[in-house]
Amino acid sequence: MGVTKCEYVIEVKDLVKRFQAGGSFWRPKYEAIINGMTFSVRKGDHVAIIGANGSGKTTLMKILAGIYLPDAGTVTVHGFDITRQLGRVLDHLSFVSPALNFLKKLTLRAKINFYAKAQGKDPEPAFKFIDEFGVANMLDEMLEVFSEGQKAITRFAIALLKQPDIMLIDEVTANLDVLRKEKLLAYLSARKDRITYVIIDHDVTTVDRLSNKILMLKRGGSVLKLGDVGEILKSIPYRYNVDVIPRNVKDKQFWDDFDQPWREVGSHVQFICQTKEEVSRIGALLLDNKDVISFSSSGLSIEDIYYFYLINEDFRGSEGMGRISYDDAMI
Amino acid sequence: MAQEQGFRGGAWVVPSFLRKVWQMTLRNLRNDWKYKFKLLLNSLYTAINLALFTVLAEVVQPNPGALPADYEPGGFLKFLFVGTYFWACFTHPFEDTVQCLPEETQKGTLGLLLTQNISIPVILMGRFWASFIISILLATAVVTPFFFILDMVANIVAALPWIILIMASMTLFMMCVSLWVASFSLLFKKTGVLSNVFIYGLKVSTGMFFPIFGLKGSTLILESVPVASGIDLLRDLFILGQPVAHGTASTVGFGWQETAEHWVGFVLQSQIIGVIALVIIALLCIKVYVKKAKLLGMIEAY
Numbered sequence: 205m206g207v208t209k210c211e212y213v214i215e216v217k218d219l220v221k222r223f224q225a226g227g228s229f230w231r232p233k234y235e236a237i238i239n240g241m242t243f244s245v246r247k248g249d250h251v252a253i254i255g256a257n258g259s260g261k262t263t264l265m266k267i268l269a270g271i272y273l274p275d276a277g278t279v280t281v282h283g284f285d286i287t288r289q290l291g292r293v294l295d296h297l298s299f300v301s302p303a304l305n306f307l308k309k310l311t312l313r314a315k316i317n318f319y320a321k322a323q324g325k326d327p328e329p330a331f332k333f334i335d336e337f338g339v340a341n342m343l344d345e346m347l348e349v350f351s352e353g354q355k356a357i358t359r360f361a362i363a364l365l366k367q368p369d370i371m372l373i374d375e376v377t378a379n380l381d382v383l384r385k386e387k388l389l390a391y392l393s394a395r396k397d398r399i400t401y402v403i404i405d406h407d408v409t410t411v412d413r414l415s416n417k418i419l420m421l422k423r424g425g426s427v428l429k430l431g432d433v434g435e436i437l438k439s440i441p442y443r444y445n446v447d448v449i450p451r452n453v454k455d456k457q458f459w460d461d462f463d464q465p466w467r468e469v470g471s472h473v474q475f476i477c478q479t480k481e482e483v484s485r486i487g488a489l490l491l492d493n494k495d496v497i498s499f500s501s502s503g504l505s506i507e508d509i510y511y512f513y514l515i516n517e518d519f520r521g522s523e524g525m526g527r528i529s530y531d532d533a534m535i
Numbered sequence: 536m537a538q539e540q541g542f543r544g545g546a547w548v549v550p551s552f553l554r555k556v557w558q559m560t561l562r563n564l565r566n567d568w569k570y571k572f573k574l575l576l577n578s579l580y581t582a583i584n585l586a587l588f589t590v591l592a593e594v595v596q597p598n599p600g601a602l603p604a605d606y607e608p609g610g611f612l613k614f615l616f617v618g619t620y621f622w623a624c625f626t627h628p629f630e631d632t633v634q635c636l637p638e639e640t641q642k643g644t645l646g647l648l649l650t651q652n653i654s655i656p657v658i659l660m661g662r663f664w665a666s667f668i669i670s671i672l673l674a675t676a677v678v679t680p681f682f683f684i685l686d687m688v689a690n691i692v693a694a695l696p697w698i699i700l701i702m703a704s705m706t707l708f709m710m711c712v713s714l715w716v717a718s719f720s721l722l723f724k725k726t727g728v729l730s731n732v733f734i735y736g737l738k739v740s741t742g743m744f745f746p747i748f749g750l751k752g753s754t755l756i757l758e759s760v761p762v763a764s765g766i767d768l769l770r771d772l773f774i775l776g777q778p779v780a781h782g783t784a785s786t787v788g789f790g791w792q793e794t795a796e797h798w799v800g801f802v803l804q805s806q807i808i809g810v811i812a813l814v815i816i817a818l819l820c821i822k823v824y825v826k827k828a829k830l831l832g833m834i835e836a837y
């Protein structure tokens with residue numbers, strides 16, 4: 205569908221979104237969840253939105269999907285203003301989210317037929333999709349018996365009905381089993397030239413496979429950074445990391461004794477290194493350590509963007525940060 | 536694409552709107568069909584209403600002149616039955632439509648509908664029409680035997696085109712009222728009391744409980760509510776097969792019911808003005824409240 209009228213697929217300018225947070229009925233207090241956000245997405249960009257919980261990722265998507273209206277600023281999709289021409293925007297944009305549900309007493313077949321006919325589209329591609337993802341045996345079951353994974357497939361089948369050229373995908377892949385997830389990622393990747401993806405996902409693989417740009421949100425609602433994955437990786441002040449799974453929880457001193465910057469990531473610990481020599485040195489020390497179950501070393505990946513920027517934002521200066529200082533890397 | 540957009544701006548908008556309403560209607564019908572016990576209870580409710588009104592008409596008689604003399608014999612009972620039939624057709628559509636948005640929100644289904652380009656008016660109309668189709672079928676099934684017993688069937692058949700016309704116009708009016716009241720639920724989640732006030736007021740105005748022409752003076756203005764005038768004309772058609780002049784010397788002051796022609800003219804006028812006014816009010820309220828609800832972030836949050 206050649207909507208080439210406008211340079212940008214999505215353009216967000218000075219967007220502000222406030223929600224009531226406390227206060228009384230007469231004197232409501234408002235909190236800005238998104239505060240002066242500006243960015244744009246061109247054709248060929250596929251954007252992963254990352255940010256701490258509550259940083260407004262879902263809110264941003266809901267504004268793009270027309271569920272919320274901006275308090276200030278403009279949002280255009282293919283040049284159509286989201287507040288005045290929502291109908292046209294929604295003709296080409298699908299929002300896939302676990303927050304969007306179906307009537308549980310209807311069958312999958314009825315559901316797909318309903319959305320296809322309402323859009324004036326052929327339902328066959330959706331049935332084919334359902335079949336391809338191994339849910340065809342559920343066609344005549346009511347949606348109330350569906351597993352979360354099957355619902356996720358259903359959501360994609362419905363979202364694809366209108367042949368969207370923009371898909372907003374909010375943490376939908378989490379409930380899929382490994383095989384289906386792999387299959388879905390391959391399916392979506394193969395359509396990258398036709399569909400612009402905007403995704404929120406905590407899974408690094410998904411982000412890696414579906415996006416080439418990263419939009420980082422700062423808590424309090426503005427853009428921390430928008431850039432190519434490669435570019436953002438370069439802004440991280442180290443080149444390698446050694447990821448360690450310890451046998452049991454060790455105190456700070458234990459890790460400090462390695463004399464290498466480190467950080468806690470869940471139950472793992474990561475040493476971060478500037479040179480291959482540092483990696484080898486840590487590797488040699490770890491190999492002989494009986495308190496280590498396993499370790500692996502790698503160059504930087506999207507995972508590091510999460511760890512570096514998000515942990516940085518959430519826990520800056522907290523105990524978990526070990527000895528590392530990120531200050532010079534801030535934008 | 537350019538071509539497609541041209542279509543969107545013009546000829547295709549109305550068909551696509553109607554198509555969506557119809558698909559929503561079918562979806563709701565399918566869903567309602569899963570709750571058969573509820574349908575049974577609804578029919579039972581209508582039957583109980585009819586039974587109670589039979590008792591009422593046995594023990595109570597309206598003032599002379601409140602009903603056209605031609606309605607006799609059994610005029611008051613027939614009068615009440617037509618009103619009951621009408622409200623058996625419209626009570627649930629109204630209530631379901633008013634409850635529709637809070638319910639879809641609670642089920643989490645509203646967001647998907649909205650992002651699939653199915654707008655709030657479409658969702659509400661789809662709800663109204665599904666409930667109306669079910670209600671009119673059930674009510675007609677329950678009431679028809681009574682119409683046979685009361686010997687009204689020949690009249691009904693004779694006046695059928697008029698009956699359908701008046702019913703259609705009142706259906707449009709009731710749809711608009713339902714949409715209007717439903718629009719409040721965009722901003723206030725608990726609108727139960729408000730909707731009760733509305734439906735009670737409408738029921739009174741249509742003479743569900745007593746004939747409006749039994750009233751005196753300016754209270755007669757109630758008769759200009761489209762469903763009030765429409766239903767009184769329906770009664771003429773059901774009971775007599777043709778319209779008759781309404782009222783007595785005390786009500787003739789209003790001028791329109793001196794002859795049957797005046798009366799029909801008045802009814803049609805109230806239908807047209809009422810429906811147009813309500814269409815505008817309902818759509819305007821929905822537009823304004825949807826915008827407000829989207830700004831407040833409460834359109835799909837319960």
Ligand SMILES: Nc1ncnc2c1ncn2[C@@H]1O[C@H](COP(=O)(O)OP(=O)(O)O)[C@@H](O)[C@H]1O
Nearest residue numbers: 223224237257258259260261262263832833836
């Ligand atoms: N409809 C709403 N009404 C009020 N507050 C909201 C609404 N939606 C989101 N919020 C608030 O906005 C903040 C950001 O939410 P969200 O966008 O869901 O974050 P996330 O980045 O985790 O997806 C949260 O603090 C949430 O409480």
Ligand SMILES: [Mg+2]
Nearest residue numbers: 261262263404
């Ligand atoms: Mg979220």
